[in-house]
Amino acid sequence: MSLVLEGVSKVMNGQTHIYPTDLELQSGTMNVLLGPTSSGKTSLMRLMAGLDVPNTGKVIWGGKDVTGMRVQDRGVAMVYQQFINYPSMTVYENIASPMRLLKQSADQIDAAVKKAADLMKLTPFLDRKPLALSGGQQQRCALARALVKDAGLVLLDEPLANLDYKLREELRAEIPKIFEEAGSIFVYATTEPEEALLLGGNTATIWEGRITQFDKTPIVYRQPVNATTARVFSDPPMNFLKFEKAGNQIRFADGQLSSATLGAFAGLGDGSYVAGFRPNHLKLNKEAPDALEFTGKLTVTEITGSETFIHLKHHGENWVGLVHGVKNLKIGAPLSVYLDQAHVYIFAQDGTSVAPASYAAAA
Amino acid sequence: MAKITLENLAHSYLPNPKHEDDYALKELNHDWVDGEAYALLGSSGCGKSTLLNIISGLLHPSQGRILFNDKDVTNAPTTQRNIAQVFQFPVVYDTMTVRDNLAFPLRNRGADPTYIKDRVQQIAAMIGMEDSLNHKARGLTADAKQKISLGRGMVREDVNALLFDEPLTVIDPHMKWELRTQLKSLHHEFGHTMIYVTHDQTEALTFADKVVVMYDGRVVQMGTPQELFETPEHTFVGYFIGSPGMNVLAAEVQGDTAVIGGTQIALGKGFGRPTGNVELGVRPEFTSLSAGDAGLPVTIKRVEDVGRHKIVRADFQGTEINILAGEGENISPDMNRVVFDNAGINVYSNSWRVAPEVA
Numbered sequence: 001m002s003l004v005l006e007g008v009s010k011v012m013n014g015q016t017h018i019y020p021t022d023l024e025l026q027s028g029t030m031n032v033l034l035g036p037t038s039s040g041k042t043s044l045m046r047l048m049a050g051l052d053v054p055n056t057g058k059v060i061w062g063g064k065d066v067t068g069m070r071v072q073d074r075g076v077a078m079v080y081q082q083f084i085n086y087p088s089m090t091v092y093e094n095i096a097s098p099m100r101l102l103k104q105s106a107d108q109i110d111a112a113v114k115k116a117a118d119l120m121k122l123t124p125f126l127d128r129k130p131l132a133l134s135g136g137q138q139q140r141c142a143l144a145r146a147l148v149k150d151a152g153l154v155l156l157d158e159p160l161a162n163l164d165y166k167l168r169e170e171l172r173a174e175i176p177k178i179f180e181e182a183g184s185i186f187v188y189a190t191t192e193p194e195e196a197l198l199l200g201g202n203t204a205t206i207w208e209g210r211i212t213q214f215d216k217t218p219i220v221y222r223q224p225v226n227a228t229t230a231r232v233f234s235d236p237p238m239n240f241l242k243f244e245k246a247g248n249q250i251r252f253a254d255g256q257l258s259s260a261t262l263g264a265f266a267g268l269g270d271g272s273y274v275a276g277f278r279p280n281h282l283k284l285n286k287e288a289p290d291a292l293e294f295t296g297k298l299t300v301t302e303i304t305g306s307e308t309f310i311h312l313k314h315h316g317e318n319w320v321g322l323v324h325g326v327k328n329l330k331i332g333a334p335l336s337v338y339l340d341q342a343h344v345y346i347f348a349q350d351g352t353s354v355a356p357a358s359y360a361a362a363a
Numbered sequence: 364m365a366k367i368t369l370e371n372l373a374h375s376y377l378p379n380p381k382h383e384d385d386y387a388l389k390e391l392n393h394d395w396v397d398g399e400a401y402a403l404l405g406s407s408g409c410g411k412s413t414l415l416n417i418i419s420g421l422l423h424p425s426q427g428r429i430l431f432n433d434k435d436v437t438n439a440p441t442t443q444r445n446i447a448q449v450f451q452f453p454v455v456y457d458t459m460t461v462r463d464n465l466a467f468p469l470r471n472r473g474a475d476p477t478y479i480k481d482r483v484q485q486i487a488a489m490i491g492m493e494d495s496l497n498h499k500a501r502g503l504t505a506d507a508k509q510k511i512s513l514g515r516g517m518v519r520e521d522v523n524a525l526l527f528d529e530p531l532t533v534i535d536p537h538m539k540w541e542l543r544t545q546l547k548s549l550h551h552e553f554g555h556t557m558i559y560v561t562h563d564q565t566e567a568l569t570f571a572d573k574v575v576v577m578y579d580g581r582v583v584q585m586g587t588p589q590e591l592f593e594t595p596e597h598t599f600v601g602y603f604i605g606s607p608g609m610n611v612l613a614a615e616v617q618g619d620t621a622v623i624g625g626t627q628i629a630l631g632k633g634f635g636r637p638t639g640n641v642e643l644g645v646r647p648e649f650t651s652l653s654a655g656d657a658g659l660p661v662t663i664k665r666v667e668d669v670g671r672h673k674i675v676r677a678d679f680q681g682t683e684i685n686i687l688a689g690e691g692e693n694i695s696p697d698m699n700r701v702v703f704d705n706a707g708i709n710v711y712s713n714s715w716r717v718a719p720e721v722a
Contacts, residue, residue: 164407165562165564167406193670194669200667200668237537280671280690299544300547302544302547305588306648326589
């Protein structure tokens, strides 16, 4: 089974929420929609589910056009950011409810509920009402209900956003394992790059109503096809610096001249470009002999205990670096940072990728 | 700005607390230094909001005193404590302009109009809203409204303390960066005493000079991010700080040697003979895989690619051990041992850290 969106778009109150979009999702896969708030993740999910009818295009499921079909007739399960359970029912009945609606036998229901409760670690709480549970348990209950529904399409809209950090960490590790077995199409919306990486599977990066890239998650992360994808899929954000190339010479926007020819710089034609690099690739020491060197003004440092975030003002841009260890550096003073050429991505002025960082091809 | 003293402070939501378990906040004594930034970190129900509400005066403690600059304010209402607060959700006057929202706390106290004008301009620059000063708050995004709340919290220079209760929860990850950095530079610039409640370790660690880790109504450790990382005083701190948290393994410890599931480990330092439930705590950052004969025998279960590094999940006799590996590091199938960097080994007895003997 596959779910195919063909030129699907959505306009509401004169505002375009989704520009014409093509996307194909396969059964048994985890598909992450990654983008900031209001980028179109929820709108796209609503179109997939049939909660909204697209203005243009078709939704095809298992080879059949389901564009106008109601959500009730499609076999879709959804879990939202808010924990939604029936407060008057026990956890058992909450999980069983979709199967009761389908008039399944008591034995079937009992077996499925117990299995889902076991996976979601809810077995001791089956007789309780949802409000007597912690937030994490309430959301597990909603997830268990989505699981027993045995729907062909499961949509999870930022399901962990309202949970404590540590609970999020635990559930995030469990969700792919649990849903992998089920064989449905999973779609998981999140604003957090790290969550997308941990979930694995495929990722579609979304920006202002458009999918900017869709591929296996590590490929989207390491080989972004444009600067927008790189920006969306980077936390802290990717750093950028413009440069011009003429003959053998590169002139960076800060006026610095360089003869970089390694990594993405290799074989680059003359023209205007944007160099991009991730915060964790910025170094305080010159590790690679051909590393590029930039000097900026240190504005803030943040120490996490094992690492230090460095905020640098460089030629009008705010750069962020993430280095190992605890560094006590002088705020407001000039700071030199180093960048291995292998870690530089190069984009055209319109943001299209010219060459990914050379390390990424190997990783 | 003020030094804040918590003296024999405890709180129970029950009318007649008898047992220690009846207290949502167990007795604590602390001096919070004037001008420092503190984060109260813990999961929901740990008592962090109870403590914040006592400091702000929203809650009267069952016992003990709270002092601002050595002056007892235990019975003073919030309005007399001269503090500024920012909450999880934006609190703005929708019908007012951004400028009037920011000026409100100053006007309320009859500040000089010229001063107000300058100060509002200064704050607007910090929160990056100079261009929207004349806009009505209504219709702004949640991010923008929360920026106004933060700005209004910081507009007065004469407050005793600034209290933040999960102020960045509703903010997008990208914007979080920006706001947190701004808060940090504001603190650097003005030296306000700041108390920041959060369940997010990254926020707590990056924002605060000192992080106060709370667990089950108790302060389990107050320390710099580095101290919490390198020497967690309690296994809970090891678990809660760090992603993934510290590996904890049952061990027998004698002197400078530990035995874990039949394997001997050199500790590099002496620990005497700790009693009770003895465990070794080693963070994934101090743990690595090896193909040699030394170390604990493990089976690799999963390798997670988190971008800038890999998390290797390995099994050691039924206990999960997490290992951090570099982004480009090759994990080969013959790596079946886990070794610890002994600079990163801590020993615990009944969950509390055992200090090593001084050599």
